[in-house]
Amino acid sequence: MIKPKTRQIVLRSRPEGLPTPDNFAIRTVDVPAIGDGQFLVKNELLGLAPSSRIRMSESETNGSYDMPTPIGGVIHGQSLGTIIESRHPGYAVGAKVVLTAGGWQEMSVSDGSLTTPVDTSLAKESLWLGALGVSGLTAYAGLIGVGQIRPGDRVAVTAASGAVGAMAGQIARAFGCHVIGIAGGAEKCGYIRQELGFEAAVDYRSPAYDNELRQACADGIDLFFDNVGGRIRSDLLPWMNKFGRIVVCGMISEYNNPAGATGPSWMPILTKQLTVRGFLMRDYVHLQSWFVRDVAGWLAEGKIKPREDITNGFENTPAAFIRMLSGQTFGKTIVRL
Amino acid sequence: MIKPKTRQIVLRSRPEGLPTPDNFAIRTVDVPAIGDGQFLVKNELLGLAPSSRIRMSESETNGSYDMPTPIGGVIHGQSLGTIIESRHPGYAVGAKVVLTAGGWQEMSVSDGSLTTPVDTSLAKESLWLGALGVSGLTAYAGLIGVGQIRPGDRVAVTAASGAVGAMAGQIARAFGCHVIGIAGGAEKCGYIRQELGFEAAVDYRSPAYDNELRQACADGIDLFFDNVGGRIRSDLLPWMNKFGRIVVCGMISEYNNPAGATGPSWMPILTKQLTVRGFLMRDYVHLQSWFVRDVAGWLAEGKIKPREDITNGFENTPAAFIRMLSGQTFGKTIVRL
Numbered sequence: 001m002i003k004p005k006t007r008q009i010v011l012r013s014r015p016e017g018l019p020t021p022d023n024f025a026i027r028t029v030d031v032p033a034i035g036d037g038q039f040l041v042k043n044e045l046l047g048l049a050p051s052s053r054i055r056m057s058e059s060e061t062n063g064s065y066d067m068p069t070p071i072g073g074v075i076h077g078q079s080l081g082t083i084i085e086s087r088h089p090g091y092a093v094g095a096k097v098v099l100t101a102g103g104w105q106e107m108s109v110s111d112g113s114l115t116t117p118v119d120t121s122l123a124k125e126s127l128w129l130g131a132l133g134v135s136g137l138t139a140y141a142g143l144i145g146v147g148q149i150r151p152g153d154r155v156a157v158t159a160a161s162g163a164v165g166a167m168a169g170q171i172a173r174a175f176g177c178h179v180i181g182i183a184g185g186a187e188k189c190g191y192i193r194q195e196l197g198f199e200a201a202v203d204y205r206s207p208a209y210d211n212e213l214r215q216a217c218a219d220g221i222d223l224f225f226d227n228v229g230g231r232i233r234s235d236l237l238p239w240m241n242k243f244g245r246i247v248v249c250g251m252i253s254e255y256n257n258p259a260g261a262t263g264p265s266w267m268p269i270l271t272k273q274l275t276v277r278g279f280l281m282r283d284y285v286h287l288q289s290w291f292v293r294d295v296a297g298w299l300a301e302g303k304i305k306p307r308e309d310i311t312n313g314f315e316n317t318p319a320a321f322i323r324m325l326s327g328q329t330f331g332k333t334i335v336r337l
Numbered sequence: 338m339i340k341p342k343t344r345q346i347v348l349r350s351r352p353e354g355l356p357t358p359d360n361f362a363i364r365t366v367d368v369p370a371i372g373d374g375q376f377l378v379k380n381e382l383l384g385l386a387p388s389s390r391i392r393m394s395e396s397e398t399n400g401s402y403d404m405p406t407p408i409g410g411v412i413h414g415q416s417l418g419t420i421i422e423s424r425h426p427g428y429a430v431g432a433k434v435v436l437t438a439g440g441w442q443e444m445s446v447s448d449g450s451l452t453t454p455v456d457t458s459l460a461k462e463s464l465w466l467g468a469l470g471v472s473g474l475t476a477y478a479g480l481i482g483v484g485q486i487r488p489g490d491r492v493a494v495t496a497a498s499g500a501v502g503a504m505a506g507q508i509a510r511a512f513g514c515h516v517i518g519i520a521g522g523a524e525k526c527g528y529i530r531q532e533l534g535f536e537a538a539v540d541y542r543s544p545a546y547d548n549e550l551r552q553a554c555a556d557g558i559d560l561f562f563d564n565v566g567g568r569i570r571s572d573l574l575p576w577m578n579k580f581g582r583i584v585v586c587g588m589i590s591e592y593n594n595p596a597g598a599t600g601p602s603w604m605p606i607l608t609k610q611l612t613v614r615g616f617l618m619r620d621y622v623h624l625q626s627w628f629v630r631d632v633a634g635w636l637a638e639g640k641i642k643p644r645e646d647i648t649n650g651f652e653n654t655p656a657a658f659i660r661m662l663s664g665q666t667f668g669k670t671i672v673r674l
Contacts, residue, residue: 250607263600
């Protein structure tokens with residue numbers, strides 16, 4: 001009897017700098033058997049996130065992020081699919097779920113950990129990978145759990161048209177904050193300014209960048225939600241107000257060169273009495289029920305307008321990921337299998 | 338009638354790098370007249386602190402520390418003396434006080450703000466400039482108010498034989514923590530290890546520095562009380578434990594070149610979920626009564642052993658200050674007028 005097969009995308013070699021298609025390989029394997037307490041999901045969508053890049057570097061060069069993907073290992077990432085086989089009492093065949101650690105593969109086995117049921121009465125499927133998925137929870141936890149957001153705060157967000165950034169800015173606006181978004185290019189800046197209603201948009205690719213930044217930040221920044229690190233973070237640092245908070249959510253500009261990056265002088269941290277906090281979303285899963293309630297409500301009220309960048313075809317996942325890391329995708333990057 | 342005269346040390350020019358004697362001048366002025374609600378203090382001791390160096394640079398280059406000393410202005414600093422004239426109901430002639438902002442001058446006028454009565458029943462005079470003065474309060478506030486010290490924490494302290502560092506390490510030990518001190522030279526390291534009882538001493542001037550650091554930090558650092566910034570801070574950062582706290586108290590290695598300094602990559606802040614907080618002692622004066630009670634108690638129990646580096650002669654103040662910034666003083670740097 002020929003066993004049924006399924007495909008995975010694995011790490012073929014560790015990227016140096018921006019990943020290239022050569023760093024990935026597609027592997028065909030037997031459909032995995034499940035054990036007691038497990039279920040099998042046929043994935044329909046993958047949700048891509050920059051943090052997968054961190055795991056592609058080894059521990060010594062990735063800031064000791066604790067779960068590097070081994071060579072030959074399935075790339076880490078979020079998936080959404082339908083349960084097609086189950087030996088788990090809590091998960092029935094036919095149910096739709098999001099697997100936070102589903103991985104870049106057509107079929108995933110889960111024991112129910114890091115699994116979220118998809119409730120399409122609250123929002124359409126794909127939103128459970130973005131606004132109501134890890135991107136949204138990251139933004140929500142970063143602002144509330146880490147950044148102690150307060151109504152009236154002047155909030156700066158980098159990568160502001162990205163999946164996490166756009167959510168952070170919109171959640172901050174829902175909290176009654178003044179939001180300054182930093183993004184690359186006129187299209188993205190127009191989007192966050194006009195469509196999302198941010199109070200200011202600063203285009204880091206524009207020749208007028210310095211001026212735009214100075215104008216947008218004239219009254220300082222109370223809460224800085226940073227997704228990019230690098231030069232843009234250094235440019236914003238002098239605008240922090242006293243007792244300002246910096247939420248270190250990501251540093252996409254440094255993932256491709258983690259060992260070589262340097263940072264800004266810490267003098268403003270001292271003299272302005274700043275609080276800088278790094279966080280990982282997984283430490284805030286206890287906020288999940290508040291998060292779903294709040295964000296589903298804001299989606300229904302139109303206060304959050306999700307945007308997705310959809311690529312078709314499992315084999316195109318690495319290309320979509322590379323486009324995302326290069327700043328060429330717009331909104332939540334999703335692959336439809 | 339010839340008016341009585343008194344001397345001040347003023348900023349003659351802004352230092353570039355380490356200050357030189359040329360950056361200072363002694364100016365003779367009339368003894369100031371006091372108004373209602375003021376009193377005049379004849380200073381007997383000056384307490385020197387590295388933070389005075391920050392104020393010698395202009396705002397644009399000192400991280401926007403908000404009170405740069407103007408050219409021709411009296412150098413900022415702590416003084417201790419006797420009230421010789423008073424038009425303030427709360428301060429009688431003959432009383433000893435510490436003026437946190439007394440300045441480098443023989444006579445200071447105060448309105449009672451930033452003034453601490455000296456209680457010699459608790460501790461000898463000079464300790465009110467060090468262990469019971471701004472150095473002690475800085476260490477106390479940094480550990481408790483900022484760093485949320487917990488018994489059992491592994492605490493690293495830089496400039497560990499300095500006025501603030503030695504207090505921070507001793508207070509941490511009084512809290513039941515494991516203390517790793519970093520200092521320059523065998524004498525200072527022997528002192529913090531043997532006399533102060535720190536669990537480990539790392540000599541950043543030793544050829545065995547890398548090894549010493551690796552051994553001392555093998556179990557990581559939960560709370561890092563940093564006074565120096567620069568290279569040593571970068572060396573300690575990889576040893577932080579997850580959810581570690583970094584208290585940014587000072588960065589003496591960067592004061593001489595504030596605009597040009599860079600910092601380490603923030604990757605460990607993200608991946609280890611660190612909290613980095615800068616603070617200024619003046620935001621924690623509400624801890625003063627707890628601080629005096631606790632530290633006076635620890636002094637009496639012998640848990641805190643103060644050490645002072647005393648220079649005689651008002652005119653030698655700049656030289657003592659330069660020695661302190663060069664790491665050549667040992668303990669709280671005090672000038673006896």
